[in-house]
Amino acid sequence: MDSIFVAAASLIAGILLRCFARLPENAERLLAAVVIRFCVPPVAFLAARSMPLTAEVFLPGSMAWIVFTGGLAFFGLAARLLGLSRQTFGCLLLAGGMSNVIFIGLPMIEAFYGPELAYVAFLCDNPGTTIVLAVPGVLLAAHLSGRGEGGLAALKSALKRMLLFPPFLALALGLLLRPAALPDWLLSGLARIGTTLVPLSLLTVGLGLSLRLPGPKARPLIVGLVYKLALAPALIWLVAAKGFGNTGLVAQVTVFEAAMPPMVLGAILATESGLDPELAALLVGIGTPLSFLTLPVWRWLLAGM
Structure with a gap:
């Protein structure tokens, strides 16, 4: 309960700071860079040392691809039925077809399931969400925006960013050093740095939120949020139970990750x-504040399955 309190308090604090404090321009981007480069790598490194290297990891590794493919079919059908433009279809797929697995997913896993399952978030992100955004995401954006000439260059740039992404490097280093006996003071120190992840990441999300009324965008907004917050996790649960024959804790956390709100980087793209x-x-x-209502529901549903 204390972890959930910290998560909620940090998000609310970020919103209040955005509304009432005099902050530097783009303060949320600066704080996001701190989270990515300082808070997340120790968590990724420790997760890599403790995660089980079994066939069970294939489900979280494939989650983002399944959700994106499901979104391609669902949003494509919705675009035809509702007469949505190709630009709106692309936006729905890029934002609503991918989960916010680091800034929201990672702290939510720690809050609801404990830090020992944090590795599931990195399995969902590095072989999944990051590559989905870098390859089909970038290519789709270039095609739908009419900027196809820059698609290959953008793809190379995205793949380079992925390989140099600090959490990815920390995860790879943690896997490489799994057999090594590291000193307790180092592991304990990294764990203490990792405790800053939940408050700072959700503070960052709160600083970046801009609440507004949907107006004429209400219909596509509902379509996007229904898929992202309800249908996508249901799809992953179906794949886990029927395809992988797995309904254990890792499968439940993977479904929980699929229930995260729309991806910020996808929306930026x-x-x-x-x-x-x-x-x-x-x-x-x-979608982000709404997920704070839907995620506890998914946690409750998964606990009873």
């Missing part, structure tokens, strides 16, 4: 590509 920037902001701005 949609915005930079001119794919319905207003809808992209709404999906993140409304």
